[in-house]
Amino acid sequence: MNTITTIMGDTWDTIALRAYGGEPRALPRHTQLLMEARENIRLLDYQVFPTGIVVAVPDVDDYETADSLPEWRK
Secondary structure (H helix, E strand, O other): OEEEEOOOOOOHHHHHHHHHOOOHHHHHHHHHHHHHOHHHHHHOOOOOOOOOOEEEEOOOOOOOOOOOOOHHHO
16 A cells, blocks of 8 residues: 655545546546545545645555446446
């Protein structure tokens, strides 16, 4: 598991974009993975992060491709 250190103004979404890249369809799933990581539970009160908070970045398998998404998510 990697980590990312926040910069002032980061949100869960911007951290997910930096950690996992800019695939728009995957952003909600990546954000959810960050927020559900056991190491990040103590950070859930943050909506906007200050500088210097270390956020755990769980590894992601190839869990979602366009073919594996439900029809409503394509």
